[in-house]
Each structure stands twice: as C-alpha cells, then as structure tokens.
Amino acid sequence: MKILIFIVGLIVVYLLALLVSSDRKKIKYRPIIVMIIIELILSYIFLSTKFGEAIAKGLSDFFASLLATAGAGINFVFGGLANKGEAPFFLTVLLPIIFVAIIIGILQYFKILPLVIRGIGWLLSKVNGLGKLESYNAVAAAIVGQGEVFITVKDQLSQLPKKRLYTLCASSMSTVSMSIVGSYMKMIEPKYVVTAIVLNLFSGFIIIHIINPYTVSQEEDILEINEAKKESFFEMLTEYILLGFKMAVIIAAMLIGFVALMAAINNIFTYFFHISFQQILGYIFSPLAFIMGVPAHEAVQAGNIMATKVVTNEFVAMIDLTHIQQHLSSRTVGIISVFLVSFANFSSIGNIAGATKGISDKQGNVVASFGLRLLYGATLVSVLSAVIVSVVL
Template sequence: MKYVIAIIGLLVVLGLALLASNNKKQVRYRPIILMIVIQIILAALLLNTEFGLIFIKWIANIFVKLLDYAQQGISFVFGGIANKGESPFFLNVLLPIVFISVLIGIFQYLRILPLIMRGIGFVLSKVNGMGKLESYNAVASLMVGQSEVFITVKKQLSHLPAHRLYTLCASAMSTVSMSIVGAYMTMIQPKYVVTALILNLFGGFIISSIINPYRVDSKEDILEIQEEEKQSFFEMLGEYILDGFKVAIIVGAMLIGFVALMAAINNVFSLFFGISFQQILGYIFSPFAFLMGIPGSEMVKAGGIMATKLVTNEFVAMIDLTKIQASFSPRSLGIISVFLVSFANFSSIGIIAGAVKGLSEKQGNTVARFGLKLLYGATLVSVLSAIIVSFVL
C-alpha cells in the first residue's frame, strides 16, 4: 500500500509542478524520469544498505568532531553562563556555525571548494539536461549558502534572462548551506539530513525543469566564476568568523521572533476558537502529509510541522518536531525530517531577492516578482524528497 500512496504522491507533485509550468510543451521527461530513478536508488543506498550506514556514520562523526571543537571555543568565551546539565540552544546549536563557517572559508581560500563545486556541477549537467551554470550553482548553494552563492556568479548575473535566473534561485531555496548542517544534526537524525541534501539537489532540477523548462544554447553555456578578492589568510579567517557569527545571531533573532509570534497566535486562536493556529494549519497540510506516506493518525500533527516550516523557518519546525517526536512512528519521523531540510519558507524570498539585488538591482526586482512561484517550486521539492524517502523506509 505504501508504494501505491508514494506513486500517487509522486504523480500529484509532478502534476502540481506542471500546473505552474511556463511552457508545458517544452518539458523534457527523459531527464526527469532519470533523476527520479537516481533519487530512489540513492535514498535506498543511503538508508537501507551497509554502505549507506557507514557513509552516513562517517559524515555524522565528522560533524560531531567539528561540534566538539566548536564547543571548546564556546566554553572558553561563555563557560559558566549555562547551569550545569543544561543545553542552551544558542550555545550548543547556533554558535558552532562560526567554526564551520571558518572551515568553509579555508577550503575556499585553498581553492578546494571551487574545484569540487565545478566537478560535481559538470557531472550533474550531463544528467539533468540543464546548463553548466545551473548545475554549478546548485552545488555551490549547498556548499556556501543561498545568498553567498550569487557572489560567485556575479559576472554573469546581470546578463541572465529571467528563466535561467529562476532556476538559480530555485536551487538556492531548495538546498541548505553546509555551515548549518551541523546545527540540523543536533535536532534530527544525521542520516535524514544527509539524504535530504542529496535528494534536494536532484529535486530542484526536476521541479525547475517542469515549472521552468528551457534549453541552453551551447554558445551561451559558459561558466564564469567570480574569484574572491585576494586576501591574506588571516584576513579571510577574520571575515568568515564574523560571517559565521552574523548567521548565528540572525538565526537566533529570527527564532526569538517567530517562536514568540507563533506562541501568541496559537494562544489567541485557542482562546477564541478552541483550536491552535498550528492545528488549523495541520489540517490544511494533512493531505500533503498523507501523500508523503504519513498514516492518517499522524498526518494532522505532521501537517502542522510542515506548515510551521513554511510560514516561519526550518529551525522553528525542527524544534517543534523534537517536542512531539515520540508521538510519531520511526518511518513518519524520517519522512518529516527529510521534508524539513531546506530553505523553502517565506523569509527566504526576501533573503534571495536581497542578495541578488545587492549585486544587480534590476535582477533583484525580477526575483522579487517571481518570489511566490519560487517558494511554490521549492516546497514541491521538499515534498518530492519526502515521497522518495517514503519508497524506501
């Protein structure tokens, strides 16, 4: 039965993408089918095999070690602030972002990261039937983040037509930055974080190639990567340390605002209607939870978590999930966890449009105009990844 629901869910997601397509006749189905098959194989490999277990354990151990190193710096500065036995979210989840940001900076400085991004992007371009620029951008979004990625392609940004710009922005919203992957792993199981990262990479191309189909002329398919200004090693360290700290502060501030706002709205709705706002959203999103393979008894709670992620952000949703995870079956928990690992939320529209506008005002305005369509597509990517996982769990 789970396979029937998953197939129906898959068809619904592809149908919803087709509904919003710019040009239904131009959609190329062969690369889409190929990428869906690759997604299912990779999900099965990562979640159901000994190799997958070893690989994910290796990735998880790296991040555990990195978080341990980060804690040494945090303890030096903030030691004694937390009571013994307590685990403050800001100290243990957000501040390690600073150290991971530094590592990304070092790999960028040594030109290792650009080499990896170009290599994987080139291989992806052979599979997805899209341009080298789009393929590179998807990998770069995963490595350096949804706003920083546009700096690396700023030479071409102002010359891109709207349809190619959409694909670049869709990739940025569908993936997550490596700098905060460690933070996710403190809240949900690492195997689902790693699986979601890989599935979203392909899912972004699948949904974009339906909503926004086009062909790139080989003469136009030129990848020009903007090299960062040459800095000394310690200048670079200082910049990435501050960037990491800014991200931690911004995420912390957004959590304070969104969690407080959600609590206030829930209280008002409970007072006047006898049901919380999240419960109402849960009912609205429950059909999608069902299509993702969540059983009927759990789909309203799952829908509430999904809606929370959309209207606030993935951190707020993950915090809520940790509070009620005991009420979900292991399979449902895995499906929801995969859904949550992406930047598909309303605030990301502003972040991406702002990042592009900082480099090209005209293109920033273009992004703002298709912002809701961008969010629609990125949300379908999250649902698609969750459905693919439902096949193998």
C-alpha cells in the same frame, strides 16, 4: 500500499508543478525519469544499506567532532553562563556555526571547494538536462550558502534571462548551507540530513524542468566563476568568523521572533476559536503529508510541522519535531525530517531577493516578482524528496 501511495505522490507533485508551468510543451521528461531513478537508488543506498549507514555515520562523526572542537572556543567565552547540565540552544547549536564557517573559508582559500563544486556540478550537468551554470549553482549553494553563492557568478547574474535566474534562485532555496548541517544533525537523525541534501539537488532539477522548462544553447552554456578578492589568510579568517557569527545571530533573532509570534497567534486563535493556528495549518497540510507516505492517523501532526517550516523556518519546525517525535512512527519521523531539510520558507524570499538586489538592482526586482512562485516550487522539491524516501522507509 506503500508503492501505491508513492505513485500517487509522484502524480500529485507533477500535477501541482504543472499548474504553474511556464511552458508545458517544453517539459523534458527523459531527464526527469532518469533523475527519479537516481533518487530511488540513492535513497536505498543511504537509508537501507550498511554502506549508506557508514557514510551517514562518518559525516555525523565529522560534524560532531567539529561541533566539539567549536565547544572549546564557546566554553572559553561563555563558560559558566549555562546551568550545570543544561546548555542553551544558542550556545550548543548556533554558535558552532562560526567554526564550521571557518573550515569552509579555509577550504575556499586554498581553492579546494571550488574544485569540488565544479566537479560535482559537471557530473550533474550530464544527467539534469540543464546548463553548467545551473548545475554549478545548485552545488555551490549547498556549500557556500544561499546568498553567498550569487557573488561567485555576479558577472553572469546581471545578464541572465528570467527563466535562468529563476532556476538559480530555486536551487538556492531548495538546498541548505553546509555551515548549518551540523546544527541540523543535533536535532534530527544525520542519515535523513545527508539523504535530504543529496535528493534535493535532483528534486530541484526535476521541479524546475516542470515549472520552468527551457533549453540552454551551446553558446549560452558558459560558466564564469568570479574569483574572491585577494586577501591574506588572516583577513579571510576574520571575514568568515564574522560571517559565521552573523549567521548564528540572525538565526537566533529569527527563532526568537517567529517562535514568539507563533505563540501569540496560537493564543489568539485558541481564545476565540478554541483551536490553535498551528492545528489549523496541520489540517491544511495533512493531505500533502498523506501523499508523502505519512500514515493517515499522523497526517495532521505531520502537516503541522510542515506548515510551521514553510511559515517560519526549518529550525522552528525541527524543534517542534523533537518535542513530538516520540509519539510518531519512525516512518513519519523519517519522511518529515527529509522534508524539513531545505530553505523553503517565506523568509528565504527576502534573503534571495536581497542577495541578488545587492549585485543587480534590476535582477533583485525580478526575483521579488516571482518570489511566491519560487517558494511554491521549493516546497514541492521538499515534498518530492519526502515522497522518494517513503518507498524505502
């Protein structure tokens, strides 16, 4: 039964992507099949082997130590603010982003990250059937951030045709920034975070091949990375500290706004229709949850979490998942956890359009024009990754 649902899930994802394909005749099936096989192997390694468990535990311990170290600075400034034995979400989950941002800044400053990004991007380009720029961008977005990645390719960005621009934006929405991975790991199991990050790279390329097929000629396959402006070490530290704080505050503001708005909408629907808005969304998304491998009796609850993520953001959905996961099977928790690890939500359309518009006004308008198609594709990326892991859970 598990294998049957997996096959049905793959077919449904393919058909949903095919519905909005820009050129069905140009779809390259060989790299798609190769990447699905790679995803299945990686899912098995990360979720069903001691080696995979060791990798997930190692990364979890690493981020836990980073967050613990960040706690020293947080306690110095906010010590005593929280009640004994009870720490606010902002202090324990969001503010540590500042310290993680500093680590990323240091690795960038000493040119360690660019080397890693180029290396992984080069390897990906050998199997994904896309160009070097697309491969680099997908890896870079997962490390330096959704908006910041466009700065590193700003000279090429203004000259890219619409199809390649879509691919870069889709990659940015399908991945997550390394600076907030530690925060995710405080809400869902680290092994699912690690698995989702890796799978989303390949799932993103697969969906792009179907929705947005094209061929990059050898002359076009050029990667030009813009070096960061020359600055002193302490200037860089200041910049990344402020960047980390800005991210934490923006996420906090979005959580306050989205959670309050969702509560208000739920109250209105409950008062007039005796059913909450989230419950309605749960029914709408439940078929997707089912083809992802979620048991039928838990599909509505899972669909509720999925819809919350798309309509609000992944943090709100993860918080909701922590509240009900004790009532769900471990299989459902694993599948939904993998689905949640991405930036596929409505607010990301504005983030990406704003980031590209800041570099090229024309390209920003182009991105805004295909915003909904971008979100549709990125959501399918999350669904595909969840379908893949359902085989090994």
